[in-house]
Amino acid sequence: MVENMYSATGFSHPNIALIKYWGNRDAKLRIPSNGSISMNLDGLYTRTQVWFDPQLDHDKLFLEGHQVAGTAQKRVSALLDRVRNMAGFALYARIQSHNNFPTGTGIASSASAFAALTVAACCAAGLELSQRDLSRLARTGSGSACRSIPGGFVEWQAGDDDKSSYAFTIAPTSHWELVDCIAVVSQDPKHTSSEDGHVLAESSPLQTTRISDTPGRLEKCRQAIKKRDFDALAEVVELDSNLMHAVIMTSNPPLLYWQPATLAVIQTVKEIRTQGTAVCYTIDAGPNVHVICPKEDTDYISAQLNQIPGVQKVLTTHPGGPARCIIDEDESITSKSSI
Amino acid sequence: MVENMYSATGFSHPNIALIKYWGNRDAKLRIPSNGSISMNLDGLYTRTQVWFDPQLDHDKLFLEGHQVAGTAQKRVSALLDRVRNMAGFALYARIQSHNNFPTGTGIASSASAFAALTVAACCAAGLELSQRDLSRLARTGSGSACRSIPGGFVEWQAGDDDKSSYAFTIAPTSHWELVDCIAVVSQDPKHTSSEDGHVLAESSPLQTTRISDTPGRLEKCRQAIKKRDFDALAEVVELDSNLMHAVIMTSNPPLLYWQPATLAVIQTVKEIRTQGTAVCYTIDAGPNVHVICPKEDTDYISAQLNQIPGVQKVLTTHPGGPARCIIDEDESITSKSSI
Numbered sequence: 001m002v003e004n005m006y007s008a009t010g011f012s013h014p015n016i017a018l019i020k021y022w023g024n025r026d027a028k029l030r031i032p033s034n035g036s037i038s039m040n041l042d043g044l045y046t047r048t049q050v051w052f053d054p055q056l057d058h059d060k061l062f063l064e065g066h067q068v069a070g071t072a073q074k075r076v077s078a079l080l081d082r083v084r085n086m087a088g089f090a091l092y093a094r095i096q097s098h099n100n101f102p103t104g105t106g107i108a109s110s111a112s113a114f115a116a117l118t119v120a121a122c123c124a125a126g127l128e129l130s131q132r133d134l135s136r137l138a139r140t141g142s143g144s145a146c147r148s149i150p151g152g153f154v155e156w157q158a159g160d161d162d163k164s165s166y167a168f169t170i171a172p173t174s175h176w177e178l179v180d181c182i183a184v185v186s187q188d189p190k191h192t193s194s195e196d197g198h199v200l201a202e203s204s205p206l207q208t209t210r211i212s213d214t215p216g217r218l219e220k221c222r223q224a225i226k227k228r229d230f231d232a233l234a235e236v237v238e239l240d241s242n243l244m245h246a247v248i249m250t251s252n253p254p255l256l257y258w259q260p261a262t263l264a265v266i267q268t269v270k271e272i273r274t275q276g277t278a279v280c281y282t283i284d285a286g287p288n289v290h291v292i293c294p295k296e297d298t299d300y301i302s303a304q305l306n307q308i309p310g311v312q313k314v315l316t317t318h319p320g321g322p323a324r325c326i327i328d329e330d331e332s333i334t335s336k337s338s339i
Numbered sequence: 340m341v342e343n344m345y346s347a348t349g350f351s352h353p354n355i356a357l358i359k360y361w362g363n364r365d366a367k368l369r370i371p372s373n374g375s376i377s378m379n380l381d382g383l384y385t386r387t388q389v390w391f392d393p394q395l396d397h398d399k400l401f402l403e404g405h406q407v408a409g410t411a412q413k414r415v416s417a418l419l420d421r422v423r424n425m426a427g428f429a430l431y432a433r434i435q436s437h438n439n440f441p442t443g444t445g446i447a448s449s450a451s452a453f454a455a456l457t458v459a460a461c462c463a464a465g466l467e468l469s470q471r472d473l474s475r476l477a478r479t480g481s482g483s484a485c486r487s488i489p490g491g492f493v494e495w496q497a498g499d500d501d502k503s504s505y506a507f508t509i510a511p512t513s514h515w516e517l518v519d520c521i522a523v524v525s526q527d528p529k530h531t532s533s534e535d536g537h538v539l540a541e542s543s544p545l546q547t548t549r550i551s552d553t554p555g556r557l558e559k560c561r562q563a564i565k566k567r568d569f570d571a572l573a574e575v576v577e578l579d580s581n582l583m584h585a586v587i588m589t590s591n592p593p594l595l596y597w598q599p600a601t602l603a604v605i606q607t608v609k610e611i612r613t614q615g616t617a618v619c620y621t622i623d624a625g626p627n628v629h630v631i632c633p634k635e636d637t638d639y640i641s642a643q644l645n646q647i648p649g650v651q652k653v654l655t656t657h658p659g660g661p662a663r664c665i666i667d668e669d670e671s672i673t674s675k676s677s678i
């Protein structure tokens with residue numbers, strides 16, 4: 001029996017995949033079929049409070065103030081079980097989570113949710129894990145959550161088991177002042193979750209080729225980031241996004257996350273680039289379009305995107321830091337980095 | 340010197356590919372990378388008049404009444420050279436061609452154009468070729484034109500040389516009362532012609548996989564047509580269309596023929612099917628969407644498509660017959676089938 005129960009709050013940014021994760025080698029442990037690279041998105045965050053409470057007879061999950069049961073609650077409890085197991089106690093928790101951005105629409109809400117949950121739960125349980133182990137743990141909740149644990153530009157090494165599959169920083173936030181202008185064309189939750197989409201990946205005749213072609217794209221992306229070569233980044237990022245959606249739209253059954261306005265944004269991005277401005281697009285498993293540009297062009301790009309019919313708003317985000325947590329002990333608050 | 344010069348008029352329907360042609364094994368002879376299956380589209384036609392005229396010092400091409408030079412004229416002259424070579428004379432021709440549908444927008448205008456040109460030129464030159472040889476000849480002008488020579492449901496056997504690469508009827512027009520409701524979302528010529536797109540196919544990392552997966556799709560399509568199994572047809576036709584566009588959007592440079600309204604039509608088709616009506620979509624190298632349904636649902640489907648923002652009009656077409664030609668001799672007109 002643990003005597004001093006903590007309440008802790010975790011903060012995490014979602015991340016935009018520059019080289020995408022789609023499909024698992026091991027679905028249970030979320031060992032991905034291919035490595036991936038992402039950038040954390042400062043300005044967007046999930047805030048999650050975890051409070052292990054001896055009064056509870058089961059975990060209670062509240063999203064945006066509303067209690068949630070079903071699949072979401074089971075996924076959260078499964079991650080908490082791992083934490084309880086490591087910490088050596090069996091108390092249930094009250095979990096309260098809030099996003100300051102649309103949920104379930106291709107802005108990586110499950111990534112930031114499980115990253116925030118991971119750091120909050122570990123803090124609350126008094127566990128002091130390395131960033132690598134936090135990343136591995138977050139991965140078991142939602143694969144891409146492992147990339148929201150470290151800060152800046154991040155690579156998730158696919159690995160081949162629970163131990164070797166984790167994410168790490170390949171360049172800090174200060175390395176490159178890129179901006180992700182997210183053109184929000186829908187705030188409705190998508191029909192098919194990424195979770196279910198990953199399962200279908202193998203049913204596409206194109207998935208094997210996409211996977212086998214990934215090492216080359218990863219290397220191009222790493223080099224583009226290292227050299228701050230925007231044109232090289234744009235080429236590989238758009239190709240990789242199109243490859244993922246090619247797999248998605250040829251799976252069995254086929255999925256289609258794009259909406260008409262998604263395509264209007266793609267066309268605008270291509271036109272702006274043709275006119276000489278550095279910009280590229282990438283789309284996660286949802287209709288919203290991440291439009292990436294150097295910081296100095298943010299206002300121009302954002303204004304152009306806002307003019308597109310069907311674009312509801314544009315969220316402007318910068319390279320973001322790592323997940324972190326704050327422990328509430330009595331009345332005092334101790335800020336504590338997760339790394 | 341030939342003494343009796345003919346003026347002949349060829350008529351041909353465009354065709355909609357159910358299993359697509361994309362990429363050549365031999366670009367010069369247009370030997371395709373994979374076999375394909377299509378349906379001719381009655382209601383749409385190209386009418387082409389060819390008149391070998393001793394007064395001319397070069398071929399003169401008129402499209403919709405306007406004289407055209409450049410690439411189009413060279414492609415036409417190259418086909419006429421083959422005809423002149425077979426017929427054993429060297430006269431130049433005046434060619435007048437008219438489409439009753441939008442040109443260069445993914446409604447196979449080059450297919451019907453070269454099929455009509457082929458039958459007209461052969462008639463005018465007094466050549467009596469078999470349907471197979473007409474198909475081979477049309478193929479050298481525009482690959483998919485070989486499928487507009489025979490009638491009804493047509494398969495183009497890829498073959499491996501000029502002799503073995505031709506199209507033939509696999510089911511007559513009367514076999515299955517399908518309707519292709521073409522949702523026209525743009526009548527502007529596409530940025531990149533199919534001709535140029537074929538060249539890029541090999542630069543996509545997905546093309547090899549698409550090609551190697553084709554025999555299975557061809558067989559599913561043949562069986563679906565044979566058994567008039569609409570659900571089976573819908574599944575393979577949509578998959579095949581998505582596979583081609585997957586290759587197109589991942590080529591180097593990538594192309595994107597879809598427009599926002601293209602996606603709106605796709606979504607509507609999926610919704611209508613979810614509600615229990617048999618319907619499927621397929622998209623050639625252009626923004627317009629071919630929506631295929633059993634004849635009895637034509638009015639309903641057409642009405643639904645007409646309500647989609649961005650759909651300019653809906654062309655309703657039925658399984659069409661073979662290309663044919665009419666020879667004008669003096670004042671008398673002799674109707675003559677090409678087969």
